[in-house]
Amino acid sequence: MGILSGLKGLFSSGESAPVEAEKAVEYKGFEIIPAPMKEGGQYRVAATITKGEGDEQKVHRFIRSDLIPNRDECMEITLRKSKLTIDQLGDNLFG
Template sequence: MGILSSLKGLFAGGESAPEKAEDVVEHKGFSIIPAPMKDGGQYRVAATITKGEGEEQKTHKFIRSDLMPNRDECIEITLRKAKLTIDQLGDNIFG
């Protein structure tokens, strides 16, 4: 699969659509929901990061270019990268 096809799939909801959401992981007041995306026989690192509840809830979609050969490894890498992003950016992750 070419680069353009991969990008098209990210935005068109094609082959790279997220699989079922995983269990929520809490980190420093943020919630991380891993959502590995199947992409050409591999899995793309992706998650939703949220903070707050109800009308106060803020959400950030986290999608990386990293591809992993299996789903479990992808979830592990997703959580590590999401936690690092939270550690580095804190509330600035929401813009």
Template sequence: MGFLSSITSLFSSNTSEAATTAAEAASVAYNGFIITPAPIAEGGQFRVAATITKGEDDTLQTHQFIRSDLVGSRDECIEITIRKAKMTVDQLADTLFN
């Protein structure tokens, strides 16, 4: 039975580890927006994702930013996420929240 359980463990995921590695990264202020990278662990890679916000309290607007890009390293994913989120802010500005 030990052999089968070791094979099974190779193909199962550790959800607590995935949750830890996919935790949000430090926020970045950009042109009045706050970009908070939140890479999503997926099959040993990380999906480009972030939350883009603007405003405070009653005027706070939020947009979930998720891309199809998968990256091998969490740190590289965060860099790509920030770059792509900045491009999105530049292209869409406040219409991002419509």
């Protein structure tokens, strides 16, 4: 698979399909909603990170290149990477 076709797969309705989002996890004033994506028999690390409520709510969605064969393991990795992102970027996560 070439680089362009790989990128196309990330943003098109190709093989990736969102798996039902999990319950939100609070972390340092942020809310993490893991949403691993099923892709070719594996799961891609993906989540939504929010902060605030109503008109003040900020949202960051991310999809990682990591493919994990087990859904439960993917959930653990998604939470770990989300927390690390929050630790490293804090409010700068939202631009």
